[in-house]
Amino acid sequence: MLTDVEFVAHFSPELGQDYRVAKSYVTDVPTQALLQIRSLTHKLTELLALPMGITFDSPNLYDRIETLNSRRVINVRVTRAMHKLRGDGNRGAHPEKYHLTSEQLQQLSEKSIERLLSLIESLFVQVTGKSLPKYHFEAFDSLAGRDLCYRAVMESDPQAQYLVGMSLKTRALMQREQELALGDEHDGKGSELGSSSETLKKAEYWFGLASTSEMDARYEYGVAKIHGYSGEPDVIAGEEAIAQAAAAGVVNAMALLGYFYLVGGKSLAVDRDKALDYLQRAADLEQSEAMANLGVLYYQEGALTQAYQFIAKAAQAGFPHAQYHLALMLARGEGCEVDPLGSEQWMAEAAELGQIDAMFSRAQSMLNDDNAFGTDLSQAELYLREVIKYGHSVPAMIELSIALADGVLGRIDVVGSASLLKLAREHGNEHELSVISPLWDSLSQQVENVIAVTKNKAELVALKRAQELLA
Structure with missing residues (x-):
């Protein structure tokens, strides 16, 4: 029976070598493993296009995958799988921007290897014209x-x-x-x-x-x-x-x-x-950041159509900051037609990839707009906590404090609400403090009113703690 490395080499000798290298990096240099897998995916588009006589107009991996899909060389499932590998590679290039821990990065590289193997299995007969061989997966080399x-x-x-x-x-x-x-x-x-x-x-x-x-x-x-x-x-x-x-x-x-x-x-x-x-x-x-910066250059010069084109390319390449700005441009119709649904979809993708402003925007929509795209209150809370943790955002602290005090998230947590308001007041600027002040007074009054009538000992302990925080 073949090993997984031999299996990929049977699919393509060149890709087999790339796969072997990528797999060898997973344990100790996972970011390099993810970049290698992305490069392999790029070569795979060439391998699929060659027998069909397809010539790509762009080196952009997103465009290449979409070209193969539109020409029916690959189906929707394969298209999604290739885009997932593309995205994994983008996260590997800048793991710190996605707030990944070392453990999460290694898990991502291991998962990406699994996805790649599954993709090659699905394409094996199409590319080689041979039946799918049996193989076994060898453990990662420590x-x-x-x-x-x-x-x-x-x-x-x-x-x-x-x-x-x-x-x-x-x-x-x-x-x-x-x-x-x-x-x-x-x-x-x-x-x-x-x-x-x-x-x-x-x-x-x-x-x-x-x-x-x-x-x-x-x-x-x-x-x-x-x-x-x-x-x-x-x-x-x-x-x-x-x-x-x-x-x-x-x-x-x-x-x-x-x-x-x-x-x-x-x-x-x-x-x-x-x-x-x-x-x-x-x-x-x-290079996605270069595309994004070209978009910024043209945006600052008022060349909105060109700005949109480059920012869209960077977004398609998986750069979350570009995805966020593309969402704003689509919402405003800057350099493009107004597209509210497209804007929400790109905002959601940027948030999923950890872009701070996008996470905050998505959380606000989920909490305050009943018609928001993909409303999920638990996800909204998670986004706000991530924005507070990594972005130290006072507006996010205020938003989450209000949600906890009002029971919007399905529970009332006055201690959590008071803690967030206290943290916001410690970090807020003059304008933010003017917003916090009436919320502080309102929550203090709410706590006092409930203390006066409650007979629940556990609730009373929580209310007293909230009162201490607001003292």
Whole structure:
């Protein structure tokens, strides 16, 4: 019986090699595994198009999948499966932006491998013309990371050094997300705070070693210098390294250099033509943030049709910030026809992927609009808590406090409501405090009124605690 790696190699020798590499990264470099799977999915579109004589007009993976669907090369189920792999890869590129923990990232990479195998099973007969063979899945190799570290340390392999750096960077950024949330809950005194800084120092070290010959590492080394992974930032050195990587064709470097020329850097003056050139070159290679920034550039210049086109491409590529802005443009009819349903759908997708503003918008719609798309009060509460945790949003604190006090979520929780109002008052600006003040008085009065009449001991304990919080 074949192993899963041999099974994919029977489907396509090239994809089999890519699958083997992706699987080897799952345990120790899951973000790289997800990026490898996305790249494999891109190659799969070529494999499916070739025998049908289809030539793609765009390198954009979303467009390619939709082209295959519209030409009936793949059915709806396969289309959805390929889009799911595309989305997994996008989350792997920036796991910290999706608020993923290390455990969740590894689980996602394992699940993505399962999805890929299932997809290849469904396409095997169509692509090879042979019957589907039996195979068994071999467990993920827990020794792959050791081999990677051996090559990085003992053989000074630049690619291995780069991947070690990427593993450390990904871990550090996810640690930083958790630290910020924990620090807010404990007034900045969480016991785990600071571990991300040490991990970032290690990441910069490995990027520095690899950067002499590995251009992807040169880009990451530049980012590390700009953000001061090892202490004080060195922005000029970082910008120079990123420019060198961009000149070598590193797509993320081209996207970031284009952004620097768009807004200006320490050693780089604002230059619209250079910004447009680098962003367009990165966008042509399907770099989602470059597409989004091109959209921003054209939006600021009032070229709304062009802005819409690029923001839509970035949204389709799975970039949640672009999905949020696309939802706003569709709601307003900016550069496009007004499309309320399309707007709600993109807002829902951005929220599902953890975009803070989209989560807040969706929660408000779910709580306050009976006709909202996909109303789910438990999901609304989850979104608000995520926005408070990661976005430290006072409006979200107020919204959730009101919902808990009024029983909108199916229960009344005056302690939770009072805690949120107290937190909001500690963080609110002048305008927000003017909103909080009458809510504070109203909740205080509500608590006093119920205390005066209740005979339930448990309820009385909760009410007294709420009263203490509001004192």
